[in-house]
Amino acid sequence: MMQEQLWPLIQAVRAQAPLVQNITNFVVMNNTANALLAVGASPIMAHAHPEIPQMLAICQALVVNIGTLDDYWAEAMRLAAAEAQRLGKPWVLDPVGAGATPYRNELLTQLLPHRPTIIRGNASEILALAGLSATTKGVDSTVASTEALGAARALHAQTGATVCVSGAVDLVVRGTQVAYVANGSPLMTKVTGLGCSATAVLGAFAALNAPDAFAAAAAGVALFSVAGELAAAGAAGPGSLQVRLLDALSSLTEAEFMGRLQLTVS
Amino acid sequence: MMQEQLWPLIQAVRAQAPLVQNITNFVVMNNTANALLAVGASPIMAHAHPEIPQMLAICQALVVNIGTLDDYWAEAMRLAAAEAQRLGKPWVLDPVGAGATPYRNELLTQLLPHRPTIIRGNASEILALAGLSATTKGVDSTVASTEALGAARALHAQTGATVCVSGAVDLVVRGTQVAYVANGSPLMTKVTGLGCSATAVLGAFAALNAPDAFAAAAAGVALFSVAGELAAAGAAGPGSLQVRLLDALSSLTEAEFMGRLQLTVS
Amino acid sequence: MMQEQLWPLIQAVRAQAPLVQNITNFVVMNNTANALLAVGASPIMAHAHPEIPQMLAICQALVVNIGTLDDYWAEAMRLAAAEAQRLGKPWVLDPVGAGATPYRNELLTQLLPHRPTIIRGNASEILALAGLSATTKGVDSTVASTEALGAARALHAQTGATVCVSGAVDLVVRGTQVAYVANGSPLMTKVTGLGCSATAVLGAFAALNAPDAFAAAAAGVALFSVAGELAAAGAAGPGSLQVRLLDALSSLTEAEFMGRLQLTVS
Numbered sequence: 001m002m003q004e005q006l007w008p009l010i011q012a013v014r015a016q017a018p019l020v021q022n023i024t025n026f027v028v029m030n031n032t033a034n035a036l037l038a039v040g041a042s043p044i045m046a047h048a049h050p051e052i053p054q055m056l057a058i059c060q061a062l063v064v065n066i067g068t069l070d071d072y073w074a075e076a077m078r079l080a081a082a083e084a085q086r087l088g089k090p091w092v093l094d095p096v097g098a099g100a101t102p103y104r105n106e107l108l109t110q111l112l113p114h115r116p117t118i119i120r121g122n123a124s125e126i127l128a129l130a131g132l133s134a135t136t137k138g139v140d141s142t143v144a145s146t147e148a149l150g151a152a153r154a155l156h157a158q159t160g161a162t163v164c165v166s167g168a169v170d171l172v173v174r175g176t177q178v179a180y181v182a183n184g185s186p187l188m189t190k191v192t193g194l195g196c197s198a199t200a201v202l203g204a205f206a207a208l209n210a211p212d213a214f215a216a217a218a219a220g221v222a223l224f225s226v227a228g229e230l231a232a233a234g235a236a237g238p239g240s241l242q243v244r245l246l247d248a249l250s251s252l253t254e255a256e257f258m259g260r261l262q263l264t265v266s
Numbered sequence: 267m268m269q270e271q272l273w274p275l276i277q278a279v280r281a282q283a284p285l286v287q288n289i290t291n292f293v294v295m296n297n298t299a300n301a302l303l304a305v306g307a308s309p310i311m312a313h314a315h316p317e318i319p320q321m322l323a324i325c326q327a328l329v330v331n332i333g334t335l336d337d338y339w340a341e342a343m344r345l346a347a348a349e350a351q352r353l354g355k356p357w358v359l360d361p362v363g364a365g366a367t368p369y370r371n372e373l374l375t376q377l378l379p380h381r382p383t384i385i386r387g388n389a390s391e392i393l394a395l396a397g398l399s400a401t402t403k404g405v406d407s408t409v410a411s412t413e414a415l416g417a418a419r420a421l422h423a424q425t426g427a428t429v430c431v432s433g434a435v436d437l438v439v440r441g442t443q444v445a446y447v448a449n450g451s452p453l454m455t456k457v458t459g460l461g462c463s464a465t466a467v468l469g470a471f472a473a474l475n476a477p478d479a480f481a482a483a484a485a486g487v488a489l490f491s492v493a494g495e496l497a498a499a500g501a502a503g504p505g506s507l508q509v510r511l512l513d514a515l516s517s518l519t520e521a522e523f524m525g526r527l528q529l530t531v532s
Numbered sequence: 533m534m535q536e537q538l539w540p541l542i543q544a545v546r547a548q549a550p551l552v553q554n555i556t557n558f559v560v561m562n563n564t565a566n567a568l569l570a571v572g573a574s575p576i577m578a579h580a581h582p583e584i585p586q587m588l589a590i591c592q593a594l595v596v597n598i599g600t601l602d603d604y605w606a607e608a609m610r611l612a613a614a615e616a617q618r619l620g621k622p623w624v625l626d627p628v629g630a631g632a633t634p635y636r637n638e639l640l641t642q643l644l645p646h647r648p649t650i651i652r653g654n655a656s657e658i659l660a661l662a663g664l665s666a667t668t669k670g671v672d673s674t675v676a677s678t679e680a681l682g683a684a685r686a687l688h689a690q691t692g693a694t695v696c697v698s699g700a701v702d703l704v705v706r707g708t709q710v711a712y713v714a715n716g717s718p719l720m721t722k723v724t725g726l727g728c729s730a731t732a733v734l735g736a737f738a739a740l741n742a743p744d745a746f747a748a749a750a751a752g753v754a755l756f757s758v759a760g761e762l763a764a765a766g767a768a769g770p771g772s773l774q775v776r777l778l779d780a781l782s783s784l785t786e787a788e789f790m791g792r793l794q795l796t797v798s
Binding site for chain 3: 291292293294296297333334335336337340363366367368369370456457458459501502503504505506508509
Binding site: 026029030033034037038043045046047048050051054072242244245246247248249250251 | 557562629767769775
């Protein structure tokens with residue numbers, strides 16, 4: 001029963017305090033570092049090309065988020081993803097704005113062959129990313145009509161990644177396995193970068209190198225969405241939500257988590 | 267009566283949820299994105315040169331804020347402002363630190379000919395910017411002795427922009443039209459980047475392309491200052507104020523707004 | 533009695549409102565600017581090479597924090613530190629991640645000869661930095677076995693800086709003078725960049741150019757740790773702590789400060 005697997009994984013992050021390197025966007029650097037600290041992990045933010053290999057060597061996982069790009073940062077992401085693949089370290093990709101510009105698409109096309117462990121995005125980003133990936137295999141047309149679930153499955157098939165799709169209900173997809181997490185709050189869409197924070201948190205769960213990669217990703221998604229829901233209940237608005245979310249990620253108990261968790265696995 | 271025009275414009279932003287591209291400074295990226303979300307708009311932060319035209323094409327307005335510059339960012343700002351002008355899209359300029367260094371002044375001199383829709387700054391920035399603008403017309407000496415109101419009028423005459431001057435009383439200036447908004451709180455000066463957030467919010471109001479550009483700018487200024495005043499009343503300090511400001515921008519009602527608004531138009 | 537010297541120095545910062553230039557990392561720019569505002573100082577964040585000398589000319593102190601580097605930022609730090617030394621302006625160095633990569637170490641080796649007024653880091657950073665400094669003098673082996681106090685003393689001997697070591701108990705070291713500040717809270721380690729904020733605040737105290745440099749650094753360290761302790765008492769988690777810390781830095785009274793201060797000088 002997957003539901004029973006999640007809390008021990010959340011506890012494992014708190015116990016192991018994995019070090020997670022982040023090459024992420026300017027908007028959310030502070031928030032994602034704080035989200036990692038709140039779940040019990042330790043963030044490192046470092047993007048200088050010469051120090052990427054040494055930083056990654058001391059980390060247990062890498063997070064790459066393409067939100068605010070320029071050529072230097074794009075190259076840092078390519079270098080880090082390649083190094084993570086070479087070292088066999090888990091890494092998480094957040095394809096922010098996939099499909100919006102050729103510049104983003106080109107970078108994503110270069111990153112995917114480094115086989116991210118987890119990909120997390122919203123439905124349109126996952127659809128766009130699967131389209132890119134499919135394009136390189138000449139099956140673009142079939143992707144256009146799929147829902148995000150189909151796109152997530154295609155992405156998994158092409159990259160091996162566990163694919164997480166955020167929304168009113170979050171999906172975690174790995175081949176034929178699908179978990180639906182029906183937690184969260186609409187107020188979460190009114191705070192910038194909560195998706196990016198969820199991605200960073202997934203970095204901590206990827207770092208566990210858990211035997212069941214699907215359950216580990218589901219644990220990260222569920223933790224973030226349950227904490228967000230708890231934080232939103234009683235928040236006076238998006239400003240309060242941000243504050244309360246970090247508090248909730250940090251203090252969430254097993255009873256609170258299990259009491260609120262709305263998980264379906266198919 | 268202008269007072270009656272403001273709330274419908276605030277509602278229009280909430281209803282239309284305009285997409286606003288921001289090329290802004292590192293200090294305030296998170297806060298300005300959250301301010302835009304709180305007033306009902308959608309922020310995009312993207313500065314990579316190759317993707318500026320595509321990003322702007324899907325946005326309804328652009329915000330350029332020169333707070334933390336380097337050559338790449340300065341060029342991104344020039345490209346974006348030129349593209350906004352070419353596309354006829356409204357754009358807002360925040361001349362942070364105008365007059366402090368030749369490097370800033372040179373960039374501002376290059377940006378002004380692209381005719382920003384709205385310029386927002388504090389009195390010294392507006393005075394410096396009008397001086398630059400005047401210099402290029404050889405009338406530097408007359409500007410040095412004007413108050414911010416005179417400088418704002420001169421800037422409007424030279425660029426066509428509605429000019430907003432923040433302070434204990436905020437001014438909105440467009441030719442002979444002047445609105446005075448006497449809301450806000452001194453505590454707002456103890457939080458970094460609230461002026462930058464006000465500028466970002468003005469991007470959402472510029473995006474409306476309202477028939478009355480003066481009223482639209484006044485609505486943005488008034489919304490921000492009334493929400494700030496409401497947030498400050500009851501804040502334990504600058505930390506609380508930040509949180510409460512986002513809450514207030516998001517939840518402000520017409521009754522709260524009209525009950526507090528201190529607007530004079532001359 | 534040093535204890536009596538601290539509050540007047542805290543009041544001096546509030547009264548003089550020094551302008552402090554910051555060349556710091558992306559993660560903490562917003563927070564460090566707000567921390568400076570909260571203690572009564574004024575932050576400037578500017579790193580463009582051409583404007584560094586003019587910005588520094590109008591500031592009373594400089595803060596250099598190497599958290600998120602690339603070549604442009606590293607060069608900005610070298611330029612600014614050299615200019616501060618040339619102008620005789622106090623400057624503060626935060627050697628984030630010292631020892632983690634050769635890239636960081638090389639930059640630090642270049643910065644130290646510009647004789648920072650204050651160096652603040654955690655124990656491992658201070659040990660690493662003293663090791664670098666010692667290496668250049670060929671005494672690397674002796675440093676490896678010293679505690680942070682020994683490393684701090686060595687750093688002072690080599691650079692002239694007052695050295696602050698953050699931890700459960702904070703040290704302020706200047707030759708044979710050592711102050712121990714036993715305030716703070718373990719929850720402070722769960723918020724990203726509070727050490728960076730402490731460093732920024734030290735910039736405001738360095739700006740005083742107080743006759744007693746040791747007491748000025750101790751005042752900054754004590755203010756930050758007492759405010760953090762006050763903020764943590766009653767915080768629901770790391771999110772709340774951040775908000776309450778800015779409030780506390782801003783509103784702290786002499787009675788609260790002296791009532792909580794746990795200072796030992798040897």
